[in-house]
Amino acid sequence: EPGLYLVATPIGAARDITLRALDILNAAEMLAAEDTRTLRHLMDIHGIPLRGRRIVAYHDHNADRQRPMLIEALKGGASVAYTSDAGTPMVADPGFKLSRDAAEAGARLHAVPGPSAALAALTVAGLPSDRFLFAGFPPSADGARDSWLRQWASVDATLLLYESPRRVRETLGKLCEIEPNRIIVICRELTKKFEEVIRGTAQELAERVPEDGLKGEVVLVLDRPAPVVLEDGDIREELRQAMTRMSV
Ligand code: SAM
Numbered sequence: 001e002p003g004l005y006l007v008a009t010p011i012g013a014a015r016d017i018t019l020r021a022l023d024i025l026n027a028a029e030m031l032a033a034e035d036t037r038t039l040r041h042l043m044d045i046h047g048i049p050l051r052g053r054r055i056v057a058y059h060d061h062n063a064d065r066q067r068p069m070l071i072e073a074l075k076g077g078a079s080v081a082y083t084s085d086a087g088t089p090m091v092a093d094p095g096f097k098l099s100r101d102a103a104e105a106g107a108r109l110h111a112v113p114g115p116s117a118a119l120a121a122l123t124v125a126g127l128p129s130d131r132f133l134f135a136g137f138p139p140s141a142d143g144a145r146d147s148w149l150r151q152w153a154s155v156d157a158t159l160l161l162y163e164s165p166r167r168v169r170e171t172l173g174k175l176c177e178i179e180p181n182r183i184i185v186i187c188r189e190l191t192k193k194f195e196e197v198i199r200g201t202a203q204e205l206a207e208r209v210p211e212d213g214l215k216g217e218v219v220l221v222l223d224r225p226a227p228v229v230l231e232d233g234d235i236r237e238e239l240r241q242a243m244t245r246m247s248v
Contacts, residue, residue: 008114012191028081
């Protein structure tokens with residue numbers, strides 16, 4: 001069937017690919033990938049031949065240039081399979097603009113679901129999963145990170161963050177300032193040989209992570225914030241302030 005297939009690929013263990021994903025990679029008329037070598041390698045592992053198909057590179061740096069060609073192919077009724085480096089395309093990975101333009105051009109979008117580090121982390125964190133927020137990567141500039149963390153950490157939901165292993169300690173330090181007793185789970189190298197899940201309060205983990213950070217890939221999962229308990233005096237003060245605001 002024609003259309004754009006957004007194909008999830010493993011985040012570690014190569015066998016974490018679905019049978020349907022393999023069928024699609026085998027049958028698609030066109031293949032596009034964030035990293036052509038990674039897809040090529042994955043296809044090799046699973047014995048899927050290229051059969052003369054070329055893998056088109058589509059990543060952050062050439063997306064605007066490559067997109068029109070892929071959209072034209074889709075308009076012409078081609079089946080195009082897209083994979084990002086790992087996990088699910090569009091989850092902190094390219095693919096959004098491609099899917100948007102494909103949808104606007106009237107092409108059909110097909111999900112080929114599979115691994116994503118965010119959901120794998122939620123699965124092993126042992127934290128409430130009825131409501132969660134995936135906030136992606138914190139900004140790298142210090143000031144922006146601080147306000148970003150404060151903003152998302154105040155949301156009443158389990159919070160999922162992707163973080164560079166080098167910056168984990170710094171982020172934990174900031175989270176300590178926000179709420180030292182909040183339970184946090186560090187999920188490292190999921191589905192890989194050195195998989196590790198470390199649970200503790202922000203304070204405990206900040207002390208445990210070495211100065212120079214961790215190795216490998218990391219997802220941070222934060223328990224929801226502790227409910228704000230207002231003392232009687234606080235309530236009176238809140239009311240006074242609210243009434244002052246109303247009378248302005
Ligand atoms: N599209 C991917 C997905 O669906 O999870 C995410 C791509 S994003 C560029 C890469 C980030 O995902 C890493 O920095 C890390 O935070 C997280 N990640 C990917 N693989 C992981 C793994 N095996 N264990 C822990 N975190 C992982």
